[in-house]
Amino acid sequence: MHASSPSGGNLFSGVAETLPEELFQPLLERPGVRVERILSRGHATPAGQWYDQSEDEWVLLLKGSAALEIEGEGKQRELLPGDYLLLPAHCRHRVTWTAAGEETIWLAIHLAAGSQ
């Protein structure tokens, strides 16, 4: 078998100076799994809105900082570089803030649900 060549990049590079919208950039996609880089700068989930996803999401904060609110938890969870979290499907959550003065870089792995 002839294997194909490795391909890669750097998760800290190629970040635009301004980010009018949060950016979701696909890195890898396979059946049941999707890996993406997310770039935020001061973005937050609008008040009263929640993410309610049909897939599990494993999220890792690589740079910057952010806070997540999980429905039913009294206290926000502040995330710093290296912090990761498994958000089970239908665990309602929102991003309450991301750092305003620098970009926040996330790695997200979306996993097909129903396979736990």
Add this chain to the structure above:
Amino acid sequence: MHASSPSGGNLFSGVAETLPEELFQPLLERPGVRVERILSRGHATPAGQWYDQSEDEWVLLLKGSAALEIEGEGKQRELLPGDYLLLPAHCRHRVTWTAAGEETIWLAIHLAAGSQ
């Protein structure tokens, strides 16, 4: 549906002072996908040995530094924080060095082959 609670940690914490062996620590496992943290400190693949894996591996260097040799490539690939690489199944490779004075921390996603 009642969703379970998020669970998490920090990829930079819980690193032992000494690492007699390279450490492979599972973070998440689902059908077709396995995520792990790898800790190295001066470790390398023994001379003449190659990894030849039946699964694709997406690898991200989070801290420290390392170099990979890909069979058939004349030049090693040096990896710094943020660098990622998709190593297709059966792409023979070896780690020629990892930083000796600090730990090198990797995130690896192993993906079932044959699904490209």
